[in-house]
Amino acid sequence: MSRSEPLIGAHVSARGGIDRAVDNAMAIGAEVFQTHPTPAQTWAPLRLDSIRLAAYREKYAAAGLHGHYLHAVYLINLASPKASLLRQSIGSLVHYMQLADQLEAVGVVFHPGSHLGAGFASMRAQIGAALREVVERSTSKALLLVENSAGSGGCVGCSLEEVAGIVEAASSEQVRVCFDTQHAFASGYDLRDAAGIARTLGDFERLIGFDRLALVHANDSRRELGSNVDRHANIGDGEIGVDGFRLLLADERLRALPWLLEVPGAENAGPDAGSINALRECAGRELVAVHATAL
Ligand SMILES: [Zn+2]
Numbered sequence: 001m002s003r004s005e006p007l008i009g010a011h012v013s014a015r016g017g018i019d020r021a022v023d024n025a026m027a028i029g030a031e032v033f034q035t036h037p038t039p040a041q042t043w044a045p046l047r048l049d050s051i052r053l054a055a056y057r058e059k060y061a062a063a064g065l066h067g068h069y070l071h072a073v074y075l076i077n078l079a080s081p082k083a084s085l086l087r088q089s090i091g092s093l094v095h096y097m098q099l100a101d102q103l104e105a106v107g108v109v110f111h112p113g114s115h116l117g118a119g120f121a122s123m124r125a126q127i128g129a130a131l132r133e134v135v136e137r138s139t140s141k142a143l144l145l146v147e148n149s150a151g152s153g154g155c156v157g158c159s160l161e162e163v164a165g166i167v168e169a170a171s172s173e174q175v176r177v178c179f180d181t182q183h184a185f186a187s188g189y190d191l192r193d194a195a196g197i198a199r200t201l202g203d204f205e206r207l208i209g210f211d212r213l214a215l216v217h218a219n220d221s222r223r224e225l226g227s228n229v230d231r232h233a234n235i236g237d238g239e240i241g242v243d244g245f246r247l248l249l250a251d252e253r254l255r256a257l258p259w260l261l262e263v264p265g266a267e268n269a270g271p272d273a274g275s276i277n278a279l280r281e282c283a284g285r286e287l288v289a290v291h292a293t294a295l
């Protein structure tokens with residue numbers, strides 16, 4: 001594998017213990033992986049006991065994987081006008097950054113949230129200050145990855161302009177961007193053909209810069225361009241289609257990045273070996289052997 005080949009992986013389950021996520025990533029042929037270390041809809045922190053942590057570290061070191069990314073809980077809202085929710089969101093991200101250190105994870109992906117009608121401009125400084133506080137309080141070296149959103153009422157970070165505004169307001173080397181293809185498409189960025197991709201990536205370069213991009217979430221879209229609806233489809237089964245992913249993966253600015261699938265898979269149980277192979281095929285890479293038994 002030459003160094004400019006994309007690393008291809010997926011979101012995997014951490015049910016039964018964080019070390020199981022390593023097994024799950026290996027079972028589907030992932031090179032990089034992402035987990036929700038805690039249930040995505042609750043604030044409860046993860047208390048890692050030393051035995052579990054040792055099991056994880058041993059498996060992770062032996063697996064030869066190229067990076068673990070944590071996905072923060074969906075409750076986080078750094079744009080909330082409510083002080084209590086803002087404080088809880090910052091605390092949760094600090095916890096995730098510390099977990100990232102313990103788990104030797106590369107970064108923490110989070111959704112910036114919703115301004116609930118207040119408007120992005122009035123919340124921009126608050127989001128920036130919150131991110132700086134997270135970086136400073138956690139003392140972690142992990143990246144804090146702002147994910148672009150799909151859209152819908154009061155959402156923050158649907159446009160690349162807003163993502164750029166967040167990164168600028170944070171003004172920290174650790175704050176980078178995760179680009180989700182489905183969310184971008186839902187927000188009106190066409191990724192189906194060369195012209196649409198050139199326009200979208202041109203905007204990205206001009207507004208944010210590719211030195212700020214650390215991760216791609218590779219998801220096809222169940223819904224049409226500009227739907228503002230967050231519905232992921234398997235690669236090639238959605239509106240973006242195989243041609244779109246081939247073109248995206250051929251672009252030098254994206255090719256060297258890690259690509260993580262968050263797709264339903266064949267059984268609606270999350271990304272599987274077939275999901276990995278569909279994206280590897282788009283990248284022009286050889287396919288991984290499909291394991292018959294799921295863990
Ligand atoms: Zn995503």
Ligand SMILES: [Zn+2]
Pocket residue numbers: 150180182183230231232
């Ligand atoms: Zn999504």
